[in-house]
Amino acid sequence: MVATDKFKKMPETATFNLSAYLKERQQLCETALDQALPVSYPEKIYESMRYSLLAGGKRVRPILCLATSEMMGGTIEMAMPTACAVEMIHTMSLIHDDLPAMDNDDYRRGKLTNHKVYGEDIAILAGDGLLAYAFEYVAIATPLTVPRDRVLQVVARLARALGAAGLVGGQVVDLESEGKTDTSLETLNYIHNHKTAALLEACVVCGGILAGASVEDVQRLTRYAQNIGLAFQIVDDILDITATQEQLGKTAGKDLKAQKVTYPSLWGIEESRVKAEQLIEAACAELDVFGEKAQPLKAIAHFIISRNH
Amino acid sequence: MVATDKFKKMPETATFNLSAYLKERQQLCETALDQALPVSYPEKIYESMRYSLLAGGKRVRPILCLATSEMMGGTIEMAMPTACAVEMIHTMSLIHDDLPAMDNDDYRRGKLTNHKVYGEDIAILAGDGLLAYAFEYVAIATPLTVPRDRVLQVVARLARALGAAGLVGGQVVDLESEGKTDTSLETLNYIHNHKTAALLEACVVCGGILAGASVEDVQRLTRYAQNIGLAFQIVDDILDITATQEQLGKTAGKDLKAQKVTYPSLWGIEESRVKAEQLIEAACAELDVFGEKAQPLKAIAHFIISRNH
Numbered sequence: 001m002v003a004t005d006k007f008k009k010m011p012e013t014a015t016f017n018l019s020a021y022l023k024e025r026q027q028l029c030e031t032a033l034d035q036a037l038p039v040s041y042p043e044k045i046y047e048s049m050r051y052s053l054l055a056g057g058k059r060v061r062p063i064l065c066l067a068t069s070e071m072m073g074g075t076i077e078m079a080m081p082t083a084c085a086v087e088m089i090h091t092m093s094l095i096h097d098d099l100p101a102m103d104n105d106d107y108r109r110g111k112l113t114n115h116k117v118y119g120e121d122i123a124i125l126a127g128d129g130l131l132a133y134a135f136e137y138v139a140i141a142t143p144l145t146v147p148r149d150r151v152l153q154v155v156a157r158l159a160r161a162l163g164a165a166g167l168v169g170g171q172v173v174d175l176e177s178e179g180k181t182d183t184s185l186e187t188l189n190y191i192h193n194h195k196t197a198a199l200l201e202a203c204v205v206c207g208g209i210l211a212g213a214s215v216e217d218v219q220r221l222t223r224y225a226q227n228i229g230l231a232f233q234i235v236d237d238i239l240d241i242t243a244t245q246e247q248l249g250k251t252a253g254k255d256l257k258a259q260k261v262t263y264p265s266l267w268g269i270e271e272s273r274v275k276a277e278q279l280i281e282a283a284c285a286e287l288d289v290f291g292e293k294a295q296p297l298k299a300i301a302h303f304i305i306s307r308n309h
Numbered sequence: 310m311v312a313t314d315k316f317k318k319m320p321e322t323a324t325f326n327l328s329a330y331l332k333e334r335q336q337l338c339e340t341a342l343d344q345a346l347p348v349s350y351p352e353k354i355y356e357s358m359r360y361s362l363l364a365g366g367k368r369v370r371p372i373l374c375l376a377t378s379e380m381m382g383g384t385i386e387m388a389m390p391t392a393c394a395v396e397m398i399h400t401m402s403l404i405h406d407d408l409p410a411m412d413n414d415d416y417r418r419g420k421l422t423n424h425k426v427y428g429e430d431i432a433i434l435a436g437d438g439l440l441a442y443a444f445e446y447v448a449i450a451t452p453l454t455v456p457r458d459r460v461l462q463v464v465a466r467l468a469r470a471l472g473a474a475g476l477v478g479g480q481v482v483d484l485e486s487e488g489k490t491d492t493s494l495e496t497l498n499y500i501h502n503h504k505t506a507a508l509l510e511a512c513v514v515c516g517g518i519l520a521g522a523s524v525e526d527v528q529r530l531t532r533y534a535q536n537i538g539l540a541f542q543i544v545d546d547i548l549d550i551t552a553t554q555e556q557l558g559k560t561a562g563k564d565l566k567a568q569k570v571t572y573p574s575l576w577g578i579e580e581s582r583v584k585a586e587q588l589i590e591a592a593c594a595e596l597d598v599f600g601e602k603a604q605p606l607k608a609i610a611h612f613i614i615s616r617n618h
Contacts (some may be wrong), residue, residue, distance in 0.1 A: 103432050121482065124433065125481055135444045135468040136472060156444075159445035162437070164355060168434045170430065
């Protein structure tokens with residue numbers, strides 16, 4: 001049966017090899033990202049965009065997008081342009097966050113930050129260029145077999161996850177709360193729901209939408225993503241305290257230095273770990289209805305809290 | 310006949326009142342922009358976005374978009390979300406261009422620039438937020454009567470006009486040529502085709518696409534837009550020399566001070582004026598085929614070279 005070919009690569013047993021799965025998908029994403037953005041005139045801006053876009057990273061976001069498409073009966077091909085777009089958006093947010101006027105960071109993923117290599121002006125423009133290209137790429141590269149209304153929904157959701165109602169809004173509240181020691185749990189949740197969870201949610205939900213997920217399935221995917229998004233941030237906060245700069249590939253201990261209120265500073269490290277685990281369990285429970293096809297997304301959820309960088 | 314209602318407002322005589330037309334359209338755009346972006350939490354970012362978006366300006370870009378939609382048999386309603394989006398993109402490019410790391414401007418449209426009021430961090434984020442919202446707004450607010458594939462084409466064209474193949478690329482080459490006195494005419498044309506003409510072209514072409522313009526018509530609209538785009542920039546260069554800061558609402562004489570090569574510096578002011586007029590004539594000739602319905606776009610083209618600010 002030809003129609004089931006696309007599921008052949010899906011893991012069918014409980015002994016799912018996540019490490020091999022992630023490695024294979026990372027490679028697919030690297031190749032796709034490299035091909036999505038060839039160098040053209042004026043070379044400097046493309047090189048600057050590619051410097052940050054191809055600087056490695058775990059590619060968790062695009063992999064989540066592809067995995068959700070497959071779980072919902074779609075293919076890697078139909079989700080790959082969106083997977084590339086979420087990584088472009090994520091990269092753009094890192095470039096702008098690292099600027100002197102923002103977090104003023106010199107290192108990212110073990111390399112000099114974009115503005116340290118190309119200058120502030122080019123770094124600002126590289127972020128703008130990646131942002132614009134993310135939307136162009138979804139619009140022009142998504143296979144024509146995907147109905148256009150689904151692609152347009154993806155554009156709207158990616159844009160919302162990025163804008164003032166998403167990432168940008170989270171960053172603003174984060175900047176406002178810097179140096180304050182009385183930040184409430186409500187505000188902290190707002191920051192992370194918007195700075196981290198919103199884009200992770202868009203990755204998962206857009207993968208589902210491209211594959212034709214129903215309204216009910218989209219709600220399920222949303223709850224899965226919101227839970228792993230918050231767990232992801234709690235683990236990030238813990239790692240900022242416990243990991244070394246070498247492991248992180250970026251400046252460690254930043255939050256303490258900036259006197260930021262974090263989950264560990266509110267709950268302690270152990271309690272934070274417990275909360276993260278509970279969130280992951282809740283996330284996985286949402287996917288039980290999809291049976292064995294949910295294995296990759298469940299394994300990725302557990303990976304998020306076990307990572308050490 | 311109900312079907313012709315939408316043309317009732319179209320000018321039918323040679324005594325087309327451009328001033329009244331522009332005033333009416335500007336008001337429509339102001340209202341639409343104000344309603345498109347209500348203030349929400351976190352207020353600071355929305356206020357910063359609205360500060361620049363609603364800072365006046367001639368609204369030439371959105372008016373071109375609406376006018377082209379109407380000329381091609383479409384309506385104001387179907388083009389208004391795209392018209393708002395082009396103004397959001399234009400505003401975003403101004404906010405980022407004015408930053409200290411870029412052109413370092415204190416005034417814009419007679420008001421303090423965004424970063425002078427809200428700080429550099431918020432100004433960067435306000436630009437990002439406007440950019441993201443431009444795409445979200447086109448995707449969610451364009452009436453469902455417009456086929457989704459047309460809306461997706463608009464997303465792709467707006468993104469391209471903005472990115473490294475458009476505005477961003479033009480800005481990069483502009484930055485590179487600053488302080489150089491041997492910039493070639495070819496480079497100068499590249500800068501302006503990308504910094505100015507690309508977005509003007511997107512305004513016009515997207516207005517046409519939304520209304521269902523044919524491939525041939527899109528080509529015609531493209532040529533019209535490229536010609537007025539270049540004329541627009543030549544006039545900008547002339548005004549930078551001849552107009553006062555009060556007339557411009559921004560710092561005057563910037564190009565001379567930055568030792569920039571401009572059209573007047575290559576051709577002289579009089580020759581530049583003649584070239585601009587020739588470009589406008591060529592632009593209008595492209596629209597002859599559309600008869601009287603082309604009157605607003607032709608009048609706007611002439612307005613571009615007669616303006617004094």
